Amino acid sequence: MILQHLILILLAGGIIAWIAGKWSPIATRFISLITVVTDFILVLILLINQGEYGQKQWMEEFTALWIPQFGIGIHLALDGLSLLMLILTFFIGILAILVSWKEITSNTGFFHFNLLWILAGITGVFLSLDLFLFYFFWELMLVPMYFLIGIWGHENRIYASYKFFIFTQASGLLMFLAILGLYLVHGNNTGNYTFNYQQLLGTTISPAMEWLLMAGFLAAFLVKLPAVPFHNWLPDAHTEAPTAGSLILAALMLKTGAYGLIRFAVPLFPDASTAFAPVGMILGVTGILYGAKLTYAQTDLKRLVAYTSVSHMGFIILGVYAFNELAYQGVVMQMIVHAISTGALFIIAGQIYERLHTRDLNRMGGLWEQMPALGSMGLLFSMASLGLPGLGNFIAEFLTLAGTFQTSILFATLASLGLIAATVYSLRIVQKIFFGRKESEYVTNDLSVREAVVMGVMVITILFTGLYPKPVTDTVAPAISNIIGAKENQGRSEPGRQSGAVIYIETLPEKLKGLNN
């Protein structure tokens, strides 16, 4: 019963906020804050009641008719994975509103309307089980974000918003074609034309068709993730967006791509995914290493953090194509902790920008002296970025790499080189901003109460996931085993089928034992 309300509250809240914006900006902010907090509380209730659901695949479901003639229905469902994603969504949503409290001063009503509708789109993406509805929400995320970047962004915002929109829209259309293709194939096979996910799982498709359809889905998800070489929209979009925009982009939108891969691309097309896996892993490793290389050379702070996103999301692609439970746990963990750590870095960038009015690293330096609290936050989240144990990112990277190692030693080793690269660029961030000589003169104040609360909450989260990740891994474990099970059951290949340089389900230990004798 809750699920559709989660979305509706956001939609309604957006409209009310827009109207309220005509009278008073403060009212707008509070209305949008209350809206997201309400949804957050609802999701927390779902989390707390988790135990009640037992072994059911879906914790909550909601079905309604929409266009029955075409087999389109409104089908929302929640499992461990979507639950975690929703908690993340509303958490980040609250932070986004808090962060833009002082930053957005013009047109605040429309701003919050867009913000809330983006969140609604993201929520819908995480909840939809009907492919048509999924696409609908996928597109719903785009337009408000385009406005967000284009109206309240920085100098180059028009270019960035266009780039973002065209990239994601074009790839989304390819996905839509694939959805329609799948719909038709399934209808041809069984006579039942439907967009329902559960019924579409296990459709028999000819290999060539399966590749094509998967390619369509992959187009959208790889662009969203982003995978090199489709990543070019990201630096511009992240840099030019206002802080709340960057936060939502980095923390949530990128994760929708990862979610799509896990929920749709792999289970719906198991054989094609298996065949694609080496390519997927190569994309992952390339993303990690190329992203790190690009990060190092940047002089614009937000652009630098944006490229670290490219690098970190490479781990996700790598893990998704490893097809084992350990790697998937790492991937889900990475989705959450990357959101927190990169989000925090963007917030810090925004805070620095508010004080210094520059994003140019060469004009900063020696900031620790006047802002030790901000400096420690920057240091902490840079350490998270490089994967320091004790913080959540280490758990994520370790699980992902360990899982990938079980599947392919080569790719795991190459990806581990990314750890060294991450160190190089993370330390550069800290050094250029907080240490060293001052490159310009300025007088600034340290974190305000509001900012300290935001940062504090993120610190606690990242420490919690680093030191006690069990709640997260336990919540998502049933969902992951379902997904891997779906993949293996639907796939027609025998276990242990080799493809290229990658060794699969044939467990590594046995191979290694063979080496021993």
Add this chain to the structure above:
Amino acid sequence: MTTLIWLIPVLPLLSFLIIALFGRLLPKKAVAILGFGSVALSAVLTIVAGIGFLSSPPPEGVILSKIYTWIETAGFTAQIAFLFDPLSLVFCFVITFVGALIHLYSIEFMSDDDGFSRFFAYMNLFVGSMLILVLADNLLLLYLGWEGVGLCSYLLIGFWYKEPDNGYAARKAFIVTRIGDTAMILGLFLLFVSFGTLDISDLMQDASEKWVTGSPLAVISALLLLGGALGKSAQLPLQTWLPDAMAGPSPVSALIHAATMVTAGVYLITRTHVLFMLAPVVMTAIAIIGAVTLLVAGFSALAQTDLKRVLAYSTISQIGYMFLAMGIGAWSAGVFHFMIHAFFKALLFLSAGAVIHLLNHEHDIFRMGGLRKKLPVIYITFLIGGASLSALPLITAGFYSKDQILWFGWSSVISSHWLWLAGITGALLTSLYTFRMIFITFFGETKTEPAHKSGLIMTIPLIVLAVLSLVGGFIEMPENIGPMHLFSGLFDGFLPDVILNERGNHELILQILSGVVTFGGIWLAYRLFYKKSAFAIRYKESRINKFFYSGWGFDRLYALLFVRPTAWLSEIDKKDFIDLIYKNIAGVTVYFNLIVSRTQNGKLRWYVLVLTIGIVVILTFMISL
């Protein structure tokens, strides 16, 4: 009491939290008491636990203190649990005891610094992480401590952050050790995939059961772990960061870069010795690396002019001895040398720090001199430390620990005489560069006047460490001097004994030889540096000296091989060439737009013409079909 093992690492960590969050609000005295007190308390706990452990050994020889389950997913489990056995006892003792002394010293040393509370926060975090490292019962938790000390090392080297060079040194340290850490984590993956667990005791058991000696997997995983150890312990080829790390305050150099963090590699290899013994080729590699490093570093130390850099290279060299010991199977000897080295090296660094501090941050030994009369207490402690380092026979602890290694180097079954030769040459170098340092700094005419005398708080740790540097060795004496095997007895059953070959007892001869070498080094130093011989002055300007001064050119080599290519690589593609693809697509589209939009020229007649042509074309098609 023994179940309170977990308090040992937790106390400094708690103190870190409090100082980090509230340090600026608390008065300096409170921060000092908290910082010093937490480590001192941990030391007391260690000693108490140790006494309890030794007097009534627990059933399995270890105490396990489990806190909670850290990770449990997909068949992988890792706990936050602490293992207390003789090895961790020794390491904890050194870390907490020497650490407490250094913290006490720092109270006075850092008293004028603005970052007083920041310093103690970092130091406590370091001690906590190091204790986690040595107490961890599984390799993942060990890795947490491992990275934690790396972080604190970075923060403390670059402590005086306003100076960009310090930041550079800090980053260099972090990055070089990270390279080793990445090798280590690959080793962890390999071990996990092979055995499904990272719990140390389980791993060691499984490895000895399932892997034959010399199996490729054992060799690879041992090599990978060795990579990590090399990074943290600053051995060849990852040793370049340690000399530059001297940019940090002297207490930092004493604690991290002499006594504890750099010995983490020694701890790791000793802790997983079962694995290493399954890979004899790796053991040989360790011994050779240790031997070569101790020589390379010894020569480099001889050429340095910065007081702390001499000590830094000396540390690299002494850890080389520990690696040599481990490589020939003399496990407890390596740990023994670690403990004694911690005493005298920390002492040397603290005294050096006092000298530098009192001379207003003068680092160059050639601008010091004659401090024997001006700073007598510091001179005596420095002398004692130097004597121990040079292994002055019988009266210094260093003699017993180093001599044990030399003896095993000669007589161990898996060793070779070449290793012994390297060791004894290193001993000559050691006493040479040590007394060069002492003669130039403390004798002769005073070039810089000390600003004031050191206070009691700084002097007490020096005295305590000096005493330990003298008497610490008496718990483990070779057979012919007096049968004391308290230290190695600790490890009976834990660490395998060295297997000696039956070549008769040359021990006395070797001891005399090492004594001769030590005194020879002192005499040489006297001739060359106290008397300032012409040879020494000519040598100072020679090419070979400059080569040694630069640490055998490793920095230049790495700059050429790694640093410059990386910088070049990141510069060439700053704008990301893939962007060009999309920019060109957009460009092409715009181009076509420009072309096609010329048809919209607003001329009526043009439109009608086009209309007509279109109609004609359509009609043609319709008619033809």
Add this chain to the structure above:
Amino acid sequence: MVTVSMEMQILFAGLLFLTGLVGFLVRRNIIFMLMSIEIMLNSAALVFVIAGSHWMQTDGQVMFIFILTVSAAEVSVGLALILQMYHHFKTLDADALKKLRD
């Protein structure tokens, strides 16, 4: 009376249409363009008459009257617009209208 075949009649109408079209395309003066449109309209009307005479029905002539009416209306509107154009652009050159694009 000379009977002209149907094809010739329609051909004639077609040629008339072409004349009008070409005249429209070639001439620049708006008034002449209007006249060419008239010719085109009339040629279309002529076709109706031809058809009516062929099928021996009066509907063709009726259509012709219709078309005439329509063209008269259209010409009056067109002339009014031309007047406006002249007021605005001070010329009768059709190409001057391209300024409307911007």
